Amino acid sequence: AAELTTVEAGKLTMATNAAFPPYEMTTDAGAFEGIDIDTAQAIADKLGLELQIDDMDFDAALLSVQQGKADIAMAGVTVTDERKNVMDFSDSYATGIQSIIVPEGSDIASPDDLAGKMIGTQRGTTGYIYCSDDFGDNAVVAYDDGLTAVQALNNGQVDAVVIDNAPAKEFVAANPGLVLLDTSYAEEDYAIGMAKGNTALEDAVNAALEELKADGTLQSIVDKYITA
Numbered sequence: 001a002a003e004l005t006t007v008e009a010g011k012l013t014m015a016t017n018a019a020f021p022p023y024e025m026t027t028d029a030g031a032f033e034g035i036d037i038d039t040a041q042a043i044a045d046k047l048g049l050e051l052q053i054d055d056m057d058f059d060a061a062l063l064s065v066q067q068g069k070a071d072i073a074m075a076g077v078t079v080t081d082e083r084k085n086v087m088d089f090s091d092s093y094a095t096g097i098q099s100i101i102v103p104e105g106s107d108i109a110s111p112d113d114l115a116g117k118m119i120g121t122q123r124g125t126t127g128y129i130y131c132s133d134d135f136g137d138n139a140v141v142a143y144d145d146g147l148t149a150v151q152a153l154n155n156g157q158v159d160a161v162v163i164d165n166a167p168a169k170e171f172v173a174a175n176p177g178l179v180l181l182d183t184s185y186a187e188e189d190y191a192i193g194m195a196k197g198n199t200a201l202e203d204a205v206n207a208a209l210e211e212l213k214a215d216g217t218l219q220s221i222v223d224k225y226i227t228a
């Protein structure tokens with residue numbers, strides 16, 4: 001393969017927020033794991049690069065590729081038109097659904113019921129953006145990550161949390177007093193974020209992704225972390 005110029009020679013530097021199970025999380029031993037981690041590793045292997053993982057807040061991960069500090073942002077990143085103005089995206093590799101978590105017995109049963117409530121979200125995410133657009137900035141609290149938002153919901157500081165479906169399922173499973181509404185707030189595509197105009201990297205990443213989709217590697221990674 002042609003030599004790729006990356007942030008650190010010989011490495012593929014990935015900015016992520018490892019508090020977003022099952023896409024990225026940290027094991028008790030402190031290792032990174034998850035769908036994005038394994039997928040990035042498989043891409044790095046194909047590109048002949050060593051995977052370097054930089055863990056940070058979600059909004060910082062998006063900035064990191066824009067500022068040329070990381071080669072890729074992989075953090076269940078949703079493709080949006082606003083983000084496309086400041087960064088480029090690979091082909092999509094997964095879909096996400098913005099979902100609503102409420103305490104058991106809540107009177108919130110649908111997205112419309114969020115009107116007039118306090119909504120917890122993760123800073124810089126599509127959940128935050130949609131909710132503040134629909135219900136106003138004052139109705140939305142932005143936390144550092146999803147887990148902190150869920151803790152705030154457990155403590156009664158907010159009435160609901162809007163977050164991606166896959167981590168929502170895990171947070172609800174770990175918190176018996178919470179339930180996940182089976183109505184979705186928005187559907188979206190996940191893709192790998194890169195600096196604008198880095199076509200060499202984008203082409204290489206898309207070629208690797210296509211191979212991983214075609215040979216079933218991507219599906220087996222998903223199956224490893226999500227049991228139907």
Ligand code: GLN
Nearest residue numbers: 020075076077078125126
């Ligand atoms: N998919 C959402 C977004 O891109 C949230 C991602 C995340 O919190 N890691 O905004």
